[in-house]
Amino acid sequence: MPRWLLTFSLLCLSFATLARGDELLSADKSIEEAVDHYVGAKQKLLGVQPAPLADDANLLRRTMLDLHGRPPTAAEVKAYQQASDAAKRREMVERLLAAPAFARQQGATFDALLMRGTNASLRNYLTEAFKENRSWDRIFRELLLGQENDPEQKGAIAFVKSRMKDQDKLTAEASSLLFGVNVSCAQCHDHPLVDDWKQDHYFGMKSFFARSFENGDYVGEKPYGMVEFKTTAGESRKAKLMFLTSQVFDEPENKEPDDKEKKAEKELLEKLKKDKKAPPAPEYSRRAKLVEIALAPEANSFFSRAIVNHVWNRLLGRGLVMPVDQMHSANLPSHPELLDWLARDLQAHNYDLARLTRGIVLSDAYARSSQWKSTDKRPSDELFAVGIVRPLTPWQYGTALKVALVNPDQYGADLAGSALDTKAQQLENAGRSFGDKFELPGEDFQVSVDEALSLSNAERTSTELLRVDGGNLLGKLTKLTDDREVATTAVWNIFGREPTAEEVQALESYLQARADRRDDAVKQIVWALLTSSECRFNY
Amino acid sequence: MTDLSLSRRNFLGASAATAATAAVAADMTSLDVLQNPLLAGELKQQGKRVILLWLAGGASQLETFDPKPGRPTGGPYRAINTSVPGVQISELMPKMASRLSKYTSIIRSLDTKNADHGGGARLMHLGRRDEPTVKYPDLGAVLARELGRIDSQVPDYVSFYTATEGRGNAISQSGFLGARYNAMFLTQGNVPPNLSRLAEISDLDHQQRGELRKLLSERFADGRQSASLASHNESYSRVRGLMASETLFDISKESQSVRDKYGPTLFGEQCLVARRLVEAGVPFVKISRAWWDSHGQNFETHLELVSELDHVMSALLDDLSERGLLENTLVVTLSEFGRTPQINSSLGRDHFASAWSSSLSGCGIKPGTVYGASDEDGRTVKDGKIGAAELFATIYRAVGIDHRKDYHVGARPLPLTDPGTKPVTEVLA
Numbered sequence: 001m002p003r004w005l006l007t008f009s010l011l012c013l014s015f016a017t018l019a020r021g022d023e024l025l026s027a028d029k030s031i032e033e034a035v036d037h038y039v040g041a042k043q044k045l046l047g048v049q050p051a052p053l054a055d056d057a058n059l060l061r062r063t064m065l066d067l068h069g070r071p072p073t074a075a076e077v078k079a080y081q082q083a084s085d086a087a088k089r090r091e092m093v094e095r096l097l098a099a100p101a102f103a104r105q106q107g108a109t110f111d112a113l114l115m116r117g118t119n120a121s122l123r124n125y126l127t128e129a130f131k132e133n134r135s136w137d138r139i140f141r142e143l144l145l146g147q148e149n150d151p152e153q154k155g156a157i158a159f160v161k162s163r164m165k166d167q168d169k170l171t172a173e174a175s176s177l178l179f180g181v182n183v184s185c186a187q188c189h190d191h192p193l194v195d196d197w198k199q200d201h202y203f204g205m206k207s208f209f210a211r212s213f214e215n216g217d218y219v220g221e222k223p224y225g226m227v228e229f230k231t232t233a234g235e236s237r238k239a240k241l242m243f244l245t246s247q248v249f250d251e252p253e254n255k256e257p258d259d260k261e262k263k264a265e266k267e268l269l270e271k272l273k274k275d276k277k278a279p280p281a282p283e284y285s286r287r288a289k290l291v292e293i294a295l296a297p298e299a300n301s302f303f304s305r306a307i308v309n310h311v312w313n314r315l316l317g318r319g320l321v322m323p324v325d326q327m328h329s330a331n332l333p334s335h336p337e338l339l340d341w342l343a344r345d346l347q348a349h350n351y352d353l354a355r356l357t358r359g360i361v362l363s364d365a366y367a368r369s370s371q372w373k374s375t376d377k378r379p380s381d382e383l384f385a386v387g388i389v390r391p392l393t394p395w396q397y398g399t400a401l402k403v404a405l406v407n408p409d410q411y412g413a414d415l416a417g418s419a420l421d422t423k424a425q426q427l428e429n430a431g432r433s434f435g436d437k438f439e440l441p442g443e444d445f446q447v448s449v450d451e452a453l454s455l456s457n458a459e460r461t462s463t464e465l466l467r468v469d470g471g472n473l474l475g476k477l478t479k480l481t482d483d484r485e486v487a488t489t490a491v492w493n494i495f496g497r498e499p500t501a502e503e504v505q506a507l508e509s510y511l512q513a514r515a516d517r518r519d520d521a522v523k524q525i526v527w528a529l530l531t532s533s534e535c536r537f538n539y
Numbered sequence: 540m541t542d543l544s545l546s547r548r549n550f551l552g553a554s555a556a557t558a559a560t561a562a563v564a565a566d567m568t569s570l571d572v573l574q575n576p577l578l579a580g581e582l583k584q585q586g587k588r589v590i591l592l593w594l595a596g597g598a599s600q601l602e603t604f605d606p607k608p609g610r611p612t613g614g615p616y617r618a619i620n621t622s623v624p625g626v627q628i629s630e631l632m633p634k635m636a637s638r639l640s641k642y643t644s645i646i647r648s649l650d651t652k653n654a655d656h657g658g659g660a661r662l663m664h665l666g667r668r669d670e671p672t673v674k675y676p677d678l679g680a681v682l683a684r685e686l687g688r689i690d691s692q693v694p695d696y697v698s699f700y701t702a703t704e705g706r707g708n709a710i711s712q713s714g715f716l717g718a719r720y721n722a723m724f725l726t727q728g729n730v731p732p733n734l735s736r737l738a739e740i741s742d743l744d745h746q747q748r749g750e751l752r753k754l755l756s757e758r759f760a761d762g763r764q765s766a767s768l769a770s771h772n773e774s775y776s777r778v779r780g781l782m783a784s785e786t787l788f789d790i791s792k793e794s795q796s797v798r799d800k801y802g803p804t805l806f807g808e809q810c811l812v813a814r815r816l817v818e819a820g821v822p823f824v825k826i827s828r829a830w831w832d833s834h835g836q837n838f839e840t841h842l843e844l845v846s847e848l849d850h851v852m853s854a855l856l857d858d859l860s861e862r863g864l865l866e867n868t869l870v871v872t873l874s875e876f877g878r879t880p881q882i883n884s885s886l887g888r889d890h891f892a893s894a895w896s897s898s899l900s901g902c903g904i905k906p907g908t909v910y911g912a913s914d915e916d917g918r919t920v921k922d923g924k925i926g927a928a929e930l931f932a933t934i935y936r937a938v939g940i941d942h943r944k945d946y947h948v949g950a951r952p953l954p955l956t957d958p959g960t961k962p963v964t965e966v967l968a
Contacts, residue, residue, distance in 0.1 A: 166671075168671060169669075169671040171671075172670075172671035172672050173671050173672065176672050182672045184670055184671055184672050184673075322949060323948070323949045323951070325672060326949070326950070326951070331950065370763055371761070371762035371763055372762050372763070372764070373762055378764060388765070389763050389764075389765040389767070389768050390767075391767045391768075391771075439718055441767070443948070443949070444715070444717055444766065444767075444948070445717065445718070445767045445770075446717035446718045446719045446766070446767060446770035446774075447718060447767065447770045447771040447773075447774045448718030448719070448721045448774060449694075449718075449719070449721070449723075449774040449777050449778070449781065450718075450721060450723075450733075451718075451774065452774040452775045452777070452778050453732075453733040453734065453778055453781065453782075454732075454733050456733070456745075456749075456775075456778050457733040457734070457735060457736055457737060457782075458732070458733050459737065462737055462739065500758075502758070503755070503758070506751070506754060506755075507751075510747075510751055514744070517744075520740070520744065524740075524744060524747075524748035524751065525748075525751070527748055527752070528748050528749075528751040528752040528755055529755065531752050531775065532752055532755040532756045532759065533755075533756040533759045533760060533768055533771050533772060534755065534756070534759040536771055537765075537767075537768060537771070539759075539763065
């Protein structure tokens with residue numbers, strides 16, 4: 001029996017533990033080695049020959065979209081292609097990780113994950129946190145316990161606060177986003193399909209949040225209160241403080257206050273609300289207990305595996321477990337050992353997400369071409385043998401449109417350091433504002449017809465994307481007299497690669513047929529390139 | 540109306556001619572894999588449509604379909620006989636009273652628990668409570684998917700919400716069905732945004748730049764496979780067809796006599812647009828009329844709003860019926876909740892979800908039936924209590940959709956209505 005099959009069956013027995021350390025590939029391997037070892041082993045076992053690695057232009061675009069949220073400019077692509085250093089890919093990745101744009105992209109990405117990209121204060125917090133590469137366990141702690149009075153943590157607690165009005169939502173989303181487990185099916189009855197999840201789990205998880213409340217601008221927590229629920233058998237039950245591992249936690253005896261104490265408590269909270277002060281912290285905080293449990297060795301595989309799966313999902317276009325919130329014994333990972341290895345590595349290296357990201361991005365699995373040219377049957381996505389085409393996020397597409405329209409003469413190869421970052425940040429801001437109308441992609445994402453109609457007919461498309469002025473691409477293109485040069489420049493600027501002969505020919509003949517209205521024809525070419533799938537997707 | 544029947548034929552003809560293979564591929568997502576495609580196809584071919592008249596803010600059941608004359612809760616209006624022996628409705632609806640036996644069934648026993656605008660509106664759009672980690676599609680998105688054609692050139696789901704009041708509760712979400720089934724949402728005027736070509740580009744150039752876009756995108760899609768990628772090209776392939784549907788929103792194409800029947804109000808005009816849309820094949824149209832939230836002066840408010848509803852709704856049903864469209868078109872009136880039997884000190888009625896009414900007319904409905912009853916003062920449901928799920932199951936069944944079917948998101952089955960939900964068969968034809 002191949003080793004991965006063996007662990008596969010072992011996993012069924014004990015899903016939630018990471019006890020198989022000695023069976024895993026050595027911990028001193030690099031992340032990229034481990035990724036390629038496990039991904040390659042499964043391909044080999046199934047006799048799948050993976051697609052070749054993507055070319056330089058493609059790989060730079062993919063990596064920059066993932067690490068900086070924008071595609072490269074033509075000058076950046078050309079510089080990367082010209083470099084002949086054997087370590088150029090590693091150097092490129094290191095350079096991207098060290099730049100401020102990486103923290104911004106991480107902030108936007110995690111705000112999208114945790115809040116569907118809607119919470120600016122959380123995004124600001126995350127961006128600042130990623131600037132100093134704050135560890136994921138610390139960010140997790142601050143998401144659940146962040147103190148509003150502490151400028152470093154302010155913003156983090158928005159994760160809890162924004163869900164405070166609906167504790168079922170808070171319970172379900174915290175479980176699924178932070179631990180990869182959607183227990184909401186077990187709210188009304190034991191999970192119908194997954195033996196792992198019982199009503200006790202749902203209400204056990206809810207108990208960790210049930211004492212939290214909003215008081216004015218602050219999140220507080222009461223020192224008393226129990227969650228009660230009705231089982232499907234009709235029995236009323238007091239929920240135990242139970243984590244997803246089924247561990248039950250005792251807590252200090254809590255006394256329900258009498259009416260007089262309740263009245264005093266209410267008055268105090270009203271006063272604190274008026275004075276804009278935080279409610280007193282309870283001696284025993286259930287939310288703090290949850291943080292402690294989740295990070296303790298017996299339980300933290302949920303925590304580590306969930307974040308590894310999210311990062312993998314984001315970078316590869318598909319999680320090692322899909323759907324990402326269905327990590328349970330009836331839904332095994334595509335590569336169980338790899339998930340375990342990466343989770344162990346993350347724990348051993350201080351939950352350093354930049355390190356995890358670097359390793360995955362440097363792997364061959366990440367770098368496969370998304371085009372399948374072989375006559376063999378196309379391998380399924382979960383083998384990661386062909387790159388997966390991913391829709392851009394709204395801010396990525398918005399920024400990609402803005403980057404594409406920059407006059408190449410004003411964004412040359414000499415732009416670097418803080419000048420480059422300032423320019424990039426301007427484009428990101430403009431792109432974000434242009435992109436707010438696009439939808440945030442999720443699983444099974446479809447591009448809406450609203451987007452197509454808007455980019456086809458909206459006034460803003462005409463005034464903002466197809467404006468001719470000296471400072472932008474259209475300004476440059478409309479001054480060129482040579483059709484071939486127009487075609488080549490447009491493709492380079494918008495797609496970030498050398499055009500093919502057929503593309504040049506198609507664009508040239510388009511221009512020639514409309515020689516009587518050449519400026520319009522140039523605009524239409526630019527429109528066609530901007531709205532083409534190549535610009536809309538990360539591939 | 541020869542011009543209109545022509546345009547209808549054009550639509551149906553054009554849609555088949557331009558069916559793109561990408562469009563078919565995009566629809567074959569992991570959703571709905573267990574569904575028999577043949578059966579689904581047959582149902583869709585029957586061309587069923589739904590028009591939802593959304594009475595935003597909460598219409599009073601007592602001043603519409605469930606009057607309590609002579610009771611302390613009854614208010615000032617009388618009840619009048621309808622064309623159905625023994626059934627009375629409010630005197631504010633004389634036109635519907637005379638048409639009840641012809642078109643309409645009344646449900647008087649909704650008990651939906653949620654009397655908060657936001658929550659009630661969500662419940663009555665989704666037919667179920669929100670679940671935190673699943674984004675359910677609303678009624679329009681489900682019907683757009685079930686009744687629409689993959690290669691359709693007309694919109695699948697059009698939603699008018701031009702009233703400012705309550706727009707925050709104007710629910711519209713395609714949820715896990717994907718953006719393909721998003722509403723074409725109108726909040727200003729009666730023509731959807733971005734349907735018209737800007738003057739600066741000629742129609743020919745607009746079309747040809749689209750073809751250039753397609754050429755480039757097809758080159759890119761070669762050797763690549765993704766449902767999202769297919770949907771991108773599909774959404775652009777629908778642009779020209781949707782632009783051509785702009786005339787459907789133009790009621791000046793109708794004769795003056797037809798326009799006069801609906802009347803010159805915004806609600807009336809939108810209902811006329813709705814008729815034009817369903818005639819051209821749009822599977823779901825929602826018209827929102829606001830604002831029924833009469834905490835004060837309930838009776839003046841309802842005098843105005845119910846009279847208008849009575850007029851416009853009967854004009855719409857007559858028009859659909861005369862054109863032979865009503866047998867395939869279901870018209871629903873619905874709010875987020877009803878209003879309290881108790882009349883408050885401002886002569887208003889407050890939010891009330893314990894015993895209220897909805898009406899169903901046309902397609903799949905046994906006209907003249909009344910289902911359920913509230914008690915003599917209208918405070919509780921006395922007979923036939925149902926919730927949102929049962930009402931939705933009834934709507935689905937009326938247009939030929941199996942309410943027990945599952946969608947699949949990944950491996951997870953998501954039933955169209957919660958298991959065990961029963962439609963109100965008493966009102967179904």
